[in-house]
Amino acid sequence: MSFVLNGEKHSIPAEWADEPLLHFLREHHGLVGAKFGCGRGECGACTVIIDGVAMRSCITSAADVEDSEVRTIEGLADRETLHPVQSAWLEEAVPQCGYCQAGQIMSAVALLEENPAPSDDDITAAMDGNLCRCGTYQRIRKAIQRAAEASA
C-alpha cells in the first residue's frame, strides 16, 4: 500500500494501516502540524487535504488514503516562501494558543482552491467545523479574505 504525502510517494506499513491517519502522520512521519483535538471529527484540529478535499485525519484510517494524495500544513510552503494563506495568517496575527490553526489553515486552503473568491457566507460554511476556543474567528475570516485578494 502506498500514498502520496506532500508530493512524495510513501508506503503504508501494515502495522500502521488501521491506525488513524492523524497518528500515522504525527508519530510515524513526524509531521506534527495536524493536531489531536477530539478524535471524533468534531473540532477540525486534525484537518488535512486528501485529494483536494479538507478531511478529518482523526477519523480517517491510514489505509483509507491508499493511492490518494495527502497534503499537510508542512507541505504548503515552498521552502522559505510561505503559501499565501500562511502569510495572511501571520499578517492578521491570527493565532492565540495556535493549536487549532493548522486545521483552520488547511480548511481555508481547500476552500480557496475550490472557490478563489469566497463570500462571507462561503467562508462561514467552509470553516464552521473548525473550532477555535481562543476566539480568533474574526481574524481567520480576514486572513482568508486577504489571501483571496493576494491570489486574485
Next chain:
Amino acid sequence: MKRRTFLKVTGGSLVALFGTGAAIWSQMPVLPTRPAPDAQAAAGWISHKDGKYILTLPRIEMGQNITTSLKQIACTELGAAWNAVEVKLHNTSMQKVRSTVGSESIQYFAEPLAQACAALRDALTNGKTVRDGERIDPRPVGELKSFQRSAFDRQSPELVHGREIVTGKPLYAADIHRPGLVYGRVLRAPSSSEVTSKPKSWNINAAHVVPGFFGVIEDCGPAIGKATGLGIVASRPGALSLIADALDVEWEIDTHSPQSDIQTLINVDRHLNNGSLPHTVLEGPLQDSDWDINLRVDLSFASHGQIEPRAAVAEWIDGQLKVWAGTQDAFFHRDFLADHFGVPKGDVTVQSCRIGGAFGGKVPCSVEAEAAALARAVQRPVKVQWTREQELTQAYHRPPSSHRVKARLDNGRVSAWDHQQVSSHVIFTPFAIPKWLQSGTDLAVGDPGTARGMETAYQFARSRAQYQLERLSVHTGAWRGLGAGPNMLAAETAMDEAARIAGMDPLDFRLAHISDPRLKTVLERVGSIANWRGSAQRTMGRKRFGRGIACGIYKQVSYVATVADIILDDDGEITITHMWCTHDCGRVFNADQVKAQCEGNLAWSIGMVLCAGLPVKDGRVVAEGFSDSPVPIMSQFPEMTIDLIESSEKPVGAGETALMSGPAAIANAVRSATGIRASRFPLEPKELAL
C-alpha cells in the same frame, strides 16, 4: 467589608489555618505562594553572548502571546534587533517563577524585565556584564524606554512562534518525540472522582492479541480524586482504545448516594430559606423587604473547551525524570512529581511547552504523573495525551452557580443592593487541598475565587454580597476570570433591570452610579462608538432586534464596557450581529494582542450565554465530545470592534477583563429584543421563541 479588607483577612486566616509548611504550600499551586519578581530575579531571564541575547520566558505561553510582548520590551530596552533576541520557554532549572494565572504577565513581569534589560544594556555599553546575583538598582519607570513609547503608533512585530504555528513545527507537549517512545493511557472508572474506585479485574488475554499491545501497568500514578486507574501502554497511539475495549475492565466502585440533582443542591433560594449565607464580600445592613428588582440567575457547569487535550512526555534516565508538559506551573509539577516518586527535586526537570489553551484548567499534575509512572514501569519514554472524553470527565470545570440579586430604588437610584450566591469551589478545590482542609477553608474563609466579581463597582448607599459553597461530586476549579464572569452576568443583568424599572437609559443609569473616572470613560466611549444614544428598539421584518450594554472593573485594576447587538428569529435562535468593547488596562505594549485578548473574552462571553453547558447525570459528567459541551463556532461570531484606551497608567492584565461585561451585554440585548429576562444560562432558544 470592602473587598480589599476581605482579601487581607483571607490571606491572614489562611496562614493561621495552614501554617507555613512548605509541604502544604507546594500542594496549592493556585495560591500566590511565590512573590512577584523584582529586577534582580529578572536578570536571570536574559543572557548575552556574542551580540545575541537569549530571553528565557518567565511565564507559560498559552495563547496570551505574552512571548511577543515581553520580547518587544526586551528588544526596546536592549536596543537589540528583533532577530538578535531568541526566546526560550523555561524549564525548572531556572529560578522559580509564579504560576501563569490571573493575567499577571504584564502587570508583574514587564517592569522587572525592562529593568533587568536596561541594566544589561548599560553594563554592555560600559564593557561589563551583569553577573548572577549582582545588585540591580531599579531606575524610575519614566526612564525605561519601553515605558515611554506608545504602542498605538506602531504595528505589532510578527508573533513569536507564529511562523512555527503556520508551518506546523513542533511546539506543544504532544509534538515531542523521543527515541523508543511508546504511548500510554490511564483508564479510570466511569464514576465521580468523589467516589472511591479502582480496577477489579480485566481480560489480559484479550489485550494481548491487540496489535501494538505493550503492557498493563497497575502502578500508574496518583489517583484523580478517589479514582485509582489502570495504566495501559502501546507501541502506537491508536491501539490504546482497542486495548481498553479488549481489557473490558471491571471496576470496584464504592456504593454511594449520587448527587442526583446538582442544580437543586445549589438552588440559592433553598439555602436562603434556611437563613443567611455564611461568607461575606460586602456587608451593608439591609432589611429583607420592598425590593424593586428581585432576580434569579442560574448558570450551569462549563468545561474549558480548550482544543488541546492535556499531554505530556516523560522519560527516566539513570533515575532522573524529565517531563515535557503543557502546564500553567512547571515548578508545581516538578515538586509534585518529586514528592510522588520519592526522588529529590533536583532529579526532576519539567520543560514547559507552548500550551494549546488552558484558561485556568491546566494547573493540576495529572497527565504528567501518568506519563512518568508508565515510563518508569516500562523503562521507555511515554507520551500520554488525554482523550476528549477524559478531558470532560476527569478534569475540573467551572462550577454551576445560583444567584439572587435584589435592588431597591429611590428617586431613580439604587439605594440598596443584595447579591446572594451558592456555588462550588474555584481555588480551594479538591485538586488543590485535601477534604479536611477544605472543610477548614469553608468554615474560615470561603473561596475568594468563587466570590470574585461580587464586589460592586457602583456607588450604592448600602450593598450586601454573600455566598455559600457546596462541595460537588463533579469537581470544579479555576475557569477564565474565576467567579467574575458568572457573578457579573448576574449583577449586570440586575442593574439593567433596575434601569428599566427606574425608566432610565441603561447607560445613563450606570453612569449615575459610577464615581471611578476610568469606568466612566470606558462606558461613555463604548456608548459613543456603538452609537448607543442614536439607536432605538426596532424590528427587521419578523426578526426581533435588541441591544444591550454592561460594564465592570476586573480585580480592581482594569476596566471594560461592552455593547452587543442581536437579532432573534421566530424560533428564538439568537444571532449576535456586532459587539463593541472599550477596554482600559493601563499602559499597553502590544495593542493588537491586547485586542486579541478582548476578542477572546467576547468569544467566551458568547459561549457563556449561548452554548456553554456540560451534561451531568447521577453526579458525574456524561459528555464525550464537543457536541455535548459546545464552544462557539464561526457562524455564531459577530463583527467585533475593540477600542483600547491609550493610557500611561500602570500596565495590568487583559486576559480576563472583557468577560466582566460581555455576557451581560448579550443577555441585556436579549431582554431588550424579547422582553424576557432570562434566568438560566446558557439560554434555551425555545424559551425565547415567538
